[in-house]
Amino acid sequence: MTKNYINWLLFxxxxxxxxxxxxxxxxxxxxxxxxxxxxxPVLHSGEGMEYFxxxxxxxxxxxxAIAVGGSLSLSGAILQGIFRNPLVEPYTLGISGGAAxxxxxxxxxxxxxxxxxFMLPAAGFTGAIATVIxxxxxxxxxxxxxxxxxxxIGVMISFVASSSMMFLMSITTxxxxxxxxxxxxxxxxxxxxxxxxxxxxxxxAGLMISYLFARSLNALRLGESKASTLGINSKSAIRILFIxxxxxxxxxxxxxxxxxxxxxVIPHLIRILIGSDYRFLLMGxxxxxxxxxxxxxxxxxTIISPNELPIGVITGMAGGILFIxxxxxxxxxxxYGI
Amino acid sequence: MESxxxxxxxxxxxxxxxFHLKEINFALQKGEFAGIIGPNGSGKTTIFRGIxxxxxxxxxxxxxxxxxxxxxxxxxxxxRMAVVSQFPDVANVTVExxxxxxxxxxxxxxxxxxxRNDHEIAQKYMQLTGIYEHRNKLMTQLSGGEQQLAAIxxxxxxxxxxxxxxxxxxxxxISHTVQILxxxxxxNHETSLTVIMIIHDLNLAAEYCDYLxxxxxxxxxxxxxxxxxLNYKNIxxxxxxxxxxxxxxxxxxxxxxxxxxxxxREQREKYGGINR
Numbered sequence: 001m002t003k004n005y006i007n008w009l010l011f012x013x014x015x016x017x018x019x020x021x022x023x024x025x026x027x028x029x030x031x032x033x034x035x036x037x038x039x040x041p042v043l044h045s046g047e048g049m050e051y052f053x054x055x056x057x058x059x060x061x062x063x064x065a066i067a068v069g070g071s072l073s074l075s076g077a078i079l080q081g082i083f084r085n086p087l088v089e090p091y092t093l094g095i096s097g098g099a100a101x102x103x104x105x106x107x108x109x110x111x112x113x114x115x116x117x118f119m120l121p122a123a124g125f126t127g128a129i130a131t132v133i134x135x136x137x138x139x140x141x142x143x144x145x146x147x148x149x150x151x152x153i154g155v156m157i158s159f160v161a162s163s164s165m166m167f168l169m170s171i172t173t174x175x176x177x178x179x180x181x182x183x184x185x186x187x188x189x190x191x192x193x194x195x196x197x198x199x200x201x202x203x204x205a206g207l208m209i210s211y212l213f214a215r216s217l218n219a220l221r222l223g224e225s226k227a228s229t230l231g232i233n234s235k236s237a238i239r240i241l242f243i244x245x246x247x248x249x250x251x252x253x254x255x256x257x258x259x260x261x262x263x264x265v266i267p268h269l270i271r272i273l274i275g276s277d278y279r280f281l282l283m284g285x286x287x288x289x290x291x292x293x294x295x296x297x298x299x300x301x302t303i304i305s306p307n308e309l310p311i312g313v314i315t316g317m318a319g320g321i322l323f324i325x326x327x328x329x330x331x332x333x334x335x336y337g338i
Numbered sequence: 339m340e341s342x343x344x345x346x347x348x349x350x351x352x353x354x355x356x357f358h359l360k361e362i363n364f365a366l367q368k369g370e371f372a373g374i375i376g377p378n379g380s381g382k383t384t385i386f387r388g389i390x391x392x393x394x395x396x397x398x399x400x401x402x403x404x405x406x407x408x409x410x411x412x413x414x415x416x417x418r419m420a421v422v423s424q425f426p427d428v429a430n431v432t433v434e435x436x437x438x439x440x441x442x443x444x445x446x447x448x449x450x451x452x453x454r455n456d457h458e459i460a461q462k463y464m465q466l467t468g469i470y471e472h473r474n475k476l477m478t479q480l481s482g483g484e485q486q487l488a489a490i491x492x493x494x495x496x497x498x499x500x501x502x503x504x505x506x507x508x509x510x511x512i513s514h515t516v517q518i519l520x521x522x523x524x525x526n527h528e529t530s531l532t533v534i535m536i537i538h539d540l541n542l543a544a545e546y547c548d549y550l551x552x553x554x555x556x557x558x559x560x561x562x563x564x565x566x567x568l569n570y571k572n573i574x575x576x577x578x579x580x581x582x583x584x585x586x587x588x589x590x591x592x593x594x595x596x597x598x599x600x601x602x603r604e605q606r607e608k609y610g611g612i613n614r
Contacts, residue, residue, distance in 0.1 A: 004435075005451040214450060215442050221429035222439070225392045230496075231416030231443030276430050279450055 004279070011280055015287040022291045023062045026298045027054060031305050060196050061188045065297050066290035067200040068188065068252045069262050073289025074207060075245035075252075076263030077270070077281050081217040082238045082245075083147055089264035090249035093154030094131045097161030099253040100184050102127020104165045107179045108172045120183065121195065121254040128250030131157055132243070140239060147224075147238070185310030186257030188297050199255050206248045207286050213241055217278040259312050261319035262289050262296075272326060292319070342401075343368035343532055344500060349398035351388040352556075359384050360557040361398070366549065368499075369530035371523065373543040375567075376553030377577055382536045383424065385553075386502050389534075390421045402500065416443035420493035424504040424536075426485045428477035433488050436477050437464055440495030456495075463491040466521055468514075482509035490518060494525070503535040507542070519546050544568050544591040552576060568592040570614070582614060 028034050034042060034050055042050045075090040090096070102123040106112050112119045134157060139150030169177050190196055216237035219227035224234040249263070270284035296314040303309060342365040352358020359381050366372050374382045387393040389400060391408065400407035402418060410418075420440070428436070440463075441456040452460075464470040467487045469480075477485060486509050493501060503522070507515040523546055525531045537543045543550060544564040551561045554576045560567055570583050573594065580602060582595045597605075597612070605612050 002452050002454060002457060008451070211450065212447065215445055219439060219442055221431070222427040225387075225390075226423065226427045228392055228412060229390050229416060229419075229421040230439060231413035233412045277435065 004277075008279060008283075011274065012283050012287075015284060015291075019066070019287050019291050019294075022294050023066070026062055026065075026294045027058050029298050029302060030058060031302075060190070060193065061297055062294055063200055064188045064190055064196050064256065065293040067196070067203040068256045068259065069266075069289035069291070069293025070286040071199075071203040071206060071248040071252045071289070072259065072263040073266035073285040073292070074203070074210060074282060075249045077267035077278070077285040078210060078217065078241050078245040079263075080267055081220060081278060082241050083151055084220070084223070085151070086268065087264075088151065089261075090245065090252075091258065091260070091263065092151070092158070093135055093246070094156075094158035094161055095128045095246055095249045096253050096258045097158040097165070098131030098134075099124040099128040099250065100180075100258060101161045101165045101168075102130070103183050104168045104180045107176050107183070108168045110176075112179075118192070124183075124254030124257075125250055127161075128246070128253055131161065132246040132250060135246075136239075136243065150242075182310065184258050184312075186259040186312035186315075187308075188256055188293070188311055189308075190255055195255055199251055202251055203248060203286075206244060207282065209244055210241070210282050211279075213237055214278045214282060217241070217282075221276060221278075257310075257312065259293070259315055261315045262292055265319040265323045266292055268323065269326060341367065343370070343403060344534075345401040346385075346389070347399050347401070349385070349388055349400060350396040351393045351398075352384060352396070353393075357381070357384065358396070358556060359388065362388075362558060364551055364558065364561055366532060366534070368532055369526065370549055371526045371533045371547050372535070372549040372551065373547035373564075374534060374536045374551045374553060375538070375540060375543050376559070380553040380576075381556040382553050383504055384556075386421060386423075386504055386534075386536065390419070390502060391415065413443045416496060416498075418498055419500040419502065420496040420498040421502045422486075422489045422493045422504060422506055424508065426489035428480075428485055430476055430478055432473065433464070433469055433475055433477060433480070434460065434473040436488055437469075437473075437491045437495055440492040443496060459497065460491070460495050463494040464488075466494070467491040468517065483511065483514055486510060487514070487518065498531070500532045500534070503533065505536050505538060508538070515542070522546075540568060540573070540592075540594045541586075544593065545586065545589060564592055568594065580612060582612075 024036065024039065027039060028036055030053070032050065032053055034054065042048070042054060045051055072090050079088045079090060079092070080086055103120055106119050106123040135150060135154045138153045165180070169180055216227065216232045219230045219232045220234065220237070227234045266289045267281065267285045270281055270288050274280050274284060293315070296318060297311055299318065300309045300311045300314045344366045346362055346364050349362040350359055357379070362385060374385060376382055384393065388395055389407065395408055407415070437460045438452050438456060441452055441459065444456070461470065464473055467490050469484060469487045469491060472480060472484060477488060480488065486506060490506060501522070507518060510518060519542065522533055526533050535547065547564060549562070550564055550567040552559045552567050552572060559576050560572055568583065570581050573579070573581050580597050582597060583592050584595070585591065586593045602612065
């Protein structure tokens with residue numbers, strides 16, 4: 001085993017441990033406080049109010065937080081890598097805009113009331129995927145992958161989608177407008193167990209697939225040309241990674257709404273802490289994103305308890321402030337950069 | 339010609355709506371040390387981009403022994419051919435990790451980390467290029483010359499048969515220039531590494547290369563041994579600059595001298611032209 005491999009194992013175990021600690025901590029916090037000592041007896045008892053709260057409310061949220069936080073932050077790391085641009089995040093390419101537009105359309109037409117709540121994630125996913133297909137077709141047109149062109153197309157589609165959504169909001173009732181706004185601000189409150197499981201499995205599969213491209217991402221740090229002469233099929237790697245990141249984002253957005261910042265800030269924080277080697281960065285971003293979202297959710301559901309804040313409010317504020325603090329404290333950090 | 343190792347036939351490639359090469363033909367034998375010379379913008383780097391596959395060929399073919407280069411899989415190609423570009427692309431990685439990236443073409447699909455062998459090879463070439471002492475520094479902290487040395491170490495770590503160097507010494511002082519060119523020459527002799535080097539310094543081209551390709555306006559002006567290519571007529575035709583050539587007293591290779599305007603004026607006044 002070489003140095004990097006040992007470091008990777010240690011790093012992964014340490015981050016995983018941190019994730020488990022955060023998850024356990026978040027299970028104990030809430031309106032009904034359950035001490036860590038009581039956690040396992042309650043889970044074993046299989047009955048009672050506390051058992052219900054843990055298994056039906058808090059645990060699903062923790063799992064969804066890991067899946068969504070992990071997916072978003074992994075996508076961010078991947079997209080920043082293929083675009084070689086530190087400002088790119090999962091939503092830059094219009095995926096969130098497309099999803100939000102899809103959802104807004106369903107809400108305005110009242111379909112979520114007549115057909116069922118399941119319509120919202122379905123609409124979000126359709127909107128997200130439609131955007132991805134549009135950006136890919138326009139961006140990959142004629143066999144080219146002009147990365148900057150693709151980025152601009154994504155940003156423009158994002159603007160068009162947001163404006164269309166605002167148009168829908170301006171012509172609809174106040175009640176529906178509220179529905180749209182709340183969906184956009186995001187929430188980990190998802191009643192469907194199957195969806196939560198599927199999201200978790202897909203995010204883990206995404207993590208594994210991303211590792212097959214870790215060396216491509218590492219080589220792409222030196223630019224497409226250099227990556228090619230190092231034996232990487234840059235164009236196909238970029239396409240596959242783009243689609244992977246888009247799918248992960250689309251699924252996250254359709255389940256949990258537009259939870260901002262995790263995809264931008266977490267990859268940067270991990271980069272500052274451990275450098276830009278993607279073998280570390282992919283795992284670090286996934287687990288770090290999970291930790292970040294679990295903690296944000298704890299704050300969102302406790303800070304004005306018994307009411308709940310949209311989690312997007314917390315991720316934006318906490319994430320932004322945390323990032324500024326780290327950036328100014330570690331101004332002279334050696335490892336910062338794509 | 340017996341056993342042509344690299345054969346470029348009627349190669350055309352270029353940029354959409356812009357500069358492109360016109361029918362480049364040349365062939366090299368295994369273990370040859372070739373140089374590509376020519377003025378700025380004459381298409382030297384474009385040839386490299388064509389050979390390395392960064393630019394698709396519009397027409398023509400490239401053969402590495404009996405293999406069609408444009409059909410070779412990227413990883414297989416990178417095991418046989420390494421490219422050092424004019425301005426090394428650097429990222430925030432340590433010199434050691436940067437050089438280790440030269441081993442990427444040898445990685446199996448599910449092999450995420452370097453083997454011990456990879457480390458030994460990277461260490462060997464870091465020592466040979468003299469950047470071993472910087473191995474824990476970040477690439478971005480190095481000077482231009484040190485980055486160039488690291489890029490060469492990375493390319494050598496690919497253990498290629500064919501090495502393409504695009505102005506490998508442009509950021510180096512004369513001591514490092516000679517050190518690197520001697521290293522390449524030694525590898526060329528000892529391991530029959532075939533080298534193609536783009537180089538601006540005609541004296542270095544004459545001194546180190548067995549074979550020169552002189553480019554002008556996207557096509558080959560002339561090619562041959564340094565003695566055949568580097569005469570004052572060719573140089574003045576291609577570079578539009580007056581030069582005087584002599585031979586290096588030790589190596590006997592052509593040596594090129596530039597002449598200032600004042601001296602040219604004196605020469606014209608005295609002899610009615612340049613008295614070679």
